[in-house]
Amino acid sequence: KAGVTQTPRYLIKTRGQQVTLSCSPISGHRSVSWYQQTPGQGLQFLFEYFSETQRNKGNFPGRFSGRQFSNSRSEMNVSTLELGDSALYLCASSRSGTDTQYFGPGTRLTVL
């Protein structure tokens, strides 16, 4: 069974631009969660989608948004990028949301 995949793996953007990251969950998994990892703040929960609905949301500004498609693939979007958005963005999928989360390799975003 294929694991969680994330594209792109690396991304360089400049301040003010927007970016879209993609996550394909493990087949059969309906829950997708997104996390931001930085050296200073550690791993922080962004949001979780289940069956195309956002079910949980972390404490991030509205510049961070996401969506989930009918095939459970998910995208997250960050608008008006700031230097502090430079981070490793990880997505994780699980069957129901309360069970084991399987993480993708992450997308490393650098904002210049």
Add this chain to the structure above:
Amino acid sequence: SQQGEEDPQALSIQEGENATMNCSYKTSINNLQWYRQNSGRGLVHLILIRSNEREKHSGRLRVTLDTSKKSSSLLITASRAADTASYFCATDNNFNKFYFGSGTKLNVKP
């Protein structure tokens, strides 16, 4: 904050020794999970322990959970150089909203 906090922040041991990491959290939980992360890569799930369980084993890993003390420990026995990584605990007390600690950096010297 509901975040789990790992202790110690860093641990350096010799190959063959045991490594113990601790995690404390603040609120009641549904389950607690341990993950490993190798240098800037994705997280690998190690063990999930539910709030009504006290101990779980998986190969060289042993996890304990004490809900009265709101703490968990991860023991890696007979460590190997390949175990060098950061280890995180994650707690879930709200439907699929996980809180991660800051991690323990384990260095296993060959």
